[in-house]
Structures are given as structure tokens and as C-alpha cells.
Amino acid sequence: xxxxxxxxxxxxxxxxxxxxxxxxxSRTADIEDAKQLTEENPTFNNRLRLGTxxxxxxxDYMRAGDMENAIDMMQxxxxxxxxxxxxxxxxxxxxxxxxxxxxxxxxxxENPYExxxxxxxxxxxxxxxxxxxxxxxxxxxNIPGEKSQQRGMEVFRRLALDGRSPYKEMGERAAIRxxxxxxxxxxxxxxxxAATTLLTSITGAIGDDKGATGDEDNKVKYxxxxxxxxxxxAMGAISELEPLYESAPNFQLDNGVAxxxxxxxxxFQAGLSQLELGGAxxxxxxxxxxxxxARVGDSSALDVRHGKAIAYxxxxxxxxxxxxxxxxxxxxxxxxxxxxxxxxxxxxRSERLEAREEDPAQVAxxxxxx
Numbered sequence: 001x002x003x004x005x006x007x008x009x010x011x012x013x014x015x016x017x018x019x020x021x022x023x024x025x026s027r028t029a030d031i032e033d034a035k036q037l038t039e040e041n042p043t044f045n046n047r048l049r050l051g052t053x054x055x056x057x058x059x060d061y062m063r064a065g066d067m068e069n070a071i072d073m074m075q076x077x078x079x080x081x082x083x084x085x086x087x088x089x090x091x092x093x094x095x096x097x098x099x100x101x102x103x104x105x106x107x108x109x110e111n112p113y114e115x116x117x118x119x120x121x122x123x124x125x126x127x128x129x130x131x132x133x134x135x136x137x138x139x140x141x142n143i144p145g146e147k148s149q150q151r152g153m154e155v156f157r158r159l160a161l162d163g164r165s166p167y168k169e170m171g172e173r174a175a176i177r178x179x180x181x182x183x184x185x186x187x188x189x190x191x192x193x194a195a196t197t198l199l200t201s202i203t204g205a206i207g208d209d210k211g212a213t214g215d216e217d218n219k220v221k222y223x224x225x226x227x228x229x230x231x232x233x234a235m236g237a238i239s240e241l242e243p244l245y246e247s248a249p250n251f252q253l254d255n256g257v258a259x260x261x262x263x264x265x266x267x268f269q270a271g272l273s274q275l276e277l278g279g280a281x282x283x284x285x286x287x288x289x290x291x292x293x294a295r296v297g298d299s300s301a302l303d304v305r306h307g308k309a310i311a312y313x314x315x316x317x318x319x320x321x322x323x324x325x326x327x328x329x330x331x332x333x334x335x336x337x338x339x340x341x342x343x344x345x346x347x348x349r350s351e352r353l354e355a356r357e358e359d360p361a362q363v364a365x366x367x368x369x370x
Contacts, residue, residue, distance in 0.1 A: 040079070045116070048094060051081035055098040058105065067109040078118075079314035100132050103139070105199050112142045130167030134174070141178060149208045153178060153202065160206045164272040172210035175202045180220050183227070191241060192230035199224060218251050222259060234270035241266060245296070260296050267293035271307050277312065283314035302331060 048339035054077030060288045061070035077098045089095070099122040106115035119136045122130065133155060140152030156178065159171030179202035187195035203220060211217040220367060225240035241263045251259040271289035274282045290307045312321035 027053050027060075028338055029227065031057065047080060048092075051077045051098060052094050053077075054080055055094065055101060059101060062101070062105055062108075071102065071109060072102070074098060074105055076100055096122065096126050096129055096132070100129070101137065104135060105130070107135070107142065112139050115139050115216060116143070119134065128164075130159070130163050131165065134167050134170050137171070137174060149178075153182070156201055162212065169210075172206055173212045175206060176208075176211045176220060178218065179203070180223060180227055183223060187223075187227055187230070192227045196224070196227040196231060215361045218248050221251070222251065222253070222262075226262065229262075229266050229269065234266055234273055235308075237266050238263070238268055238270055264293045264296040266298065268304065268307065271311070275307070275310060278314070280315045283311045285310035287315065287320075302328060305331070 006354050031050070034046065034053055038046040038050045038286060041181060054073050057070075058070045058074035058077060061067075061073060070297045078095075081092075081098060087145045088158050099118055103115040103122065106112075106118065116139050117134070119132060123134050126132065137152045137155035137159065139163045140155060141150075143152075153175065156175035157165055157323060160175050162168075163171050170210050183195040183199040184197075186192070187196065199220070203224065208220045208224065209217045211220060219245045225237040227246070228234075229237035232235040241259065245259055249260065267289045271286040271293065272284035274289060287308050289302045290311065294301065294304045305324050309321050309324035309328065312324060314320070344368060
């Protein structure tokens with residue numbers, strides 16, 4: 001089964017095959033003629049013609065969905081061109097396209113290891129061949145194992161940094177998407193530090209705004225903040241989440257988790273961390289962080305007020321501390337009244353339901369009198 005990770009990438013890659021070269025019907029007769037001419041007179045032109053015809057036949061098979069024959073013909077084309085070593089430069093456009101097409105067909109046919117060998121040969125001879133570099137990254141990401149995926153990420157990162165348009169932009173989008181997807185694995189298994197390292201290795205080099213869509217960029221920015229928070233760096237998390245909240249206050253993940261709630265809880269966590277540091281200045285900052293938690297929402301109002309009361313006490317602001325304690329008492333009283341009212345209404349509903357129920361003896365007597 002093909003890895004879901006490269007489906008979109010391969011769709012882009014096939015679009016880069018030379019459509020202008022994929023013409024005509026069967027070239028069998030032309031290929032046989034070119035073979036005979038090459039055997040009789042292995043000149044540059046004869047070898048190039050044979051390799052080109054075989055490659056183009058492979059492109060036709062590929063576009064028809066016949067990957068087995070596509071691979072056979074493209075491999076034959078590459079071999080014909082390789083036989084002309086010394087006559088046909090490896091940087092010749094046909095030679096480059098033939099190797100690229102063969103590697104793509106191999107990858108489509110679920111042979112990533114063979115595709116990798118062809119691509120490495122191609123890039124060794126043509127290191128700036130953008131679409132081959134992109135396909136190399138996709139191929140490595142489709143090979144199981146952390147080492148291959150790290151290599152793939154590095155290919156995309158370098159392409160994003162020094163590639164030419166449109167491959168530079170393709171590299172940026174792929175690097176961001178794969179960095180985000182891969183970073184969720186260590187985070188989910190309890191290693192947010194590793195998740196941070198993986199994600200920032202890409203965003204630190206190319207930025208966190210190079211995704212395919214604004215939503216992808218926002219997910220990356222959110223992830224950076226969440227990983228820092230779960231690593232215990234609440235202040236670092238705030239530095240990532242605050243700008244996102246300012247630009248996209250209604251942002252939420254696909255599972256419904258809202259940014260506002262996460263940021264509110266992060267402010268509260270940061271406030272507690274400041275209280276643990278001790279000292280008046282840390283306590284003052286803690287009070288400000290608790291205020292921010294209440295402003296954004298979601299953190300318990302009582303928890304926030306308790307935190308502020310402690311912070312003001314440590315900071316020596318007894319008046320503000322007493323105001324918070326008074327507010328806590330009033331809020332607890334309100335919540336107690338609401339709770340008692342709900343309990344009373346529930347009891348009244350229960351009594352009314354019981355009153356509506358008839359005595360079983362009365363029901364039986366009425367039935368007997370019918």
C-alpha cells in the first residue's frame with residue numbers, strides 16, 4: 001500500500017513530466033530501427049535517438065497507467081544513454097529527464113529503494129535539478145525509518161533555502177507539512193522536547209509561514225506553542241501563542257480544541273511558575289498573567305482569583321489581595337446559591353412526577369368496574 005504521505009507530492013511530480021514529449025502511438029518500429037542503427041554505428045546522434053525514443057515510449061506507458069512497461073522502457077532508455085558514456089553527457093536534458101521519469105515510475109510502482117538509487121545518480125551529476133531534488137525528498141519520506149525521514153526533511157529544507165522557483169516553494173510547503181506531521185509523533189508519545197527540536201529545525205531555517213495554506217501555518221505556530229508548554233516552558237509557549245491569538249483568535253484544531261482555551265491555561269500555568277520563583281517582581285508578573293488568563297477565558301475564574309490573591313500577598317499589595325479574597329467569597333456564595341436552587345428545582349420536579357403516579361390499587365379497582 002502506498003504511503004499516504006506522498007500522494008499529493010507524487011501528483012505534483014507527475015505534473016512535472018514533460019508533456020510536450022509524450023506524443024504519438026507505439027514507437028516499436030522506430031525503436032527497432034534505432035537499435036539497428038546504433039548497433040551498426042554507435043554515434044552520439046544514434047545513441048541519443050534510441051534512448052529518447054525508449055524514454056518517450058515509457059512516458060506514454062506511464063500516462064496510460066501501465067507502470068511495469070513504463071519502467072521497462074525507461075530503464076532501457078537510461079541504459080541506452082549510459083552506453084553512450086563519453087558521448088552523451090549525464091547533464092544532457094534527455095538523460096536527466098529519462099532518469100527522472102524512471103525514478104518516478106519506480107516510486108509509483110512501490111519501489112522506493114530502486115527509485116532512490118536512480119535519483120542519487122541523477123542528483124550527483126545534476127545537483128541543481130529542482131524537480132529531481134523534490135522527488136528525492138518524497139522518496140526518502142516514503143522509506144520507513146527515522147534516518148530516511150530525517151534525510152528527506154533535510155532535502156526539502158535545502159531545496160527551500162537554495163532551490164529555484166517553483167521548486168523552492170514546493171520544498172517549503174513539503175518541509176513545513178512533513179515537519180509538522182512528524183513532530184506530532186514524539187509529542188504524542190510524551191517527548192515534547194524532541195517534537196520542538198524536530199519542528200524548529202525547519203521553521204528556524206525557513207520560517208513558520210511557508211505552508212500551503214494559512215491554516216497550515218497556524219497549525220505549525222500552535223504546535224510550537226503547545227510543545228513548549230508541555231515541556232514546562234510556559235513563557236516560551238506564550239511567546240508563540242499570543243501572536244497567533246492576535247491574528248486568528250478563533251483558531252481551533254480539527255478535533256475542536258480552541259486556541260483561546262489553550263492560551264488561557266498557558267497564562268495560568270505561567271503564573272503558577274512565577275509564584276514558584278518567589279519574590280515581589282515575580283509575584284507581580286504572576287498577577288498580570290492571571291489577569292490575561294481571565295481575559296482570554298476558559299481558566300477557572302476561582303482558580304485565577306486564588307492565584308491573584310496569593311500573588312498580591314507576596315507582592316505586598318494587601319489591599320488588592322483582600323479584594324480578591326472578598327471576590328472569591330462572593331463568587332463561592334453565588335455558586336452555592338445556584339447549586340442549591342438547581343437541587344431544589346430537581347427535588348420539586350421529582351415530587352410532581354410522584355404526585356402524578358396513581359395508586360396501583362385504584363388502577364385495579366377501576367379496571368374491575370368496567
